[in-house]
Amino acid sequence: MSRQTDKTDAEWRDELSPEQYRVCREKGTEPPFTGRYHAFKEAGLYRCSCCGEPLFRSDEKFDSGTGWPSFWESVGADAVATQEDNSHGMRRTEVQCANCGAHLGHVFPDGPRPTGLRYCINSVSLDFEPGSESP
Template identity: 60%
Template structure:
């Protein structure tokens, strides 16, 4: 898919940590319970690490017990892209930033009401803008 924002991999390689680069551009995953936002309780907006597009609000964040920040919906449906992912021998739904294609995490159908979805997102793929 062509994205509105084309990422400069060489520039990002210099700006991001190796873990941030691996998660955002190589579809990696960070460790649970050892990441910046899994237990963040502050109010604000979570944005894409690579392009700063607003993605999730703290109003939709919940403690899923998984060790990754989890949200029951994005700010709006246009800010994320969902792609079927069968890379680990199971079918999951990958979540990417719709503006730049950066890998964010996965969405699962086991979240709370009202959506019953759990957007399980890597902290390193996000920035946080407090209210």
């Protein structure tokens, strides 16, 4: 379960861009093929843009053709949290940062081996650390 930070809504609004706030704190999404990391190919580590916790490695990133950065695995079982999302008339599994509760995107069971998962993540919820694959 989430280890949530103790920031208030006002503190999040002060620290995040309007787009980061809309996606990460209000569970929004960015339009497909518009995020800075959807076609990004550099080696490194993806961190939560809200709290800096490590979430995904570039070695687990793949081109899903969906327009969002996609990963087949997170950096560890305790990096992300999931919960059922029945919004917008769909049944999906939401992915959140396990540390601060930021909305990251959704996970689907149609990814590549070895996990068969596709973590479909909003670019705005990520910060990239080049050259580092280790959390």
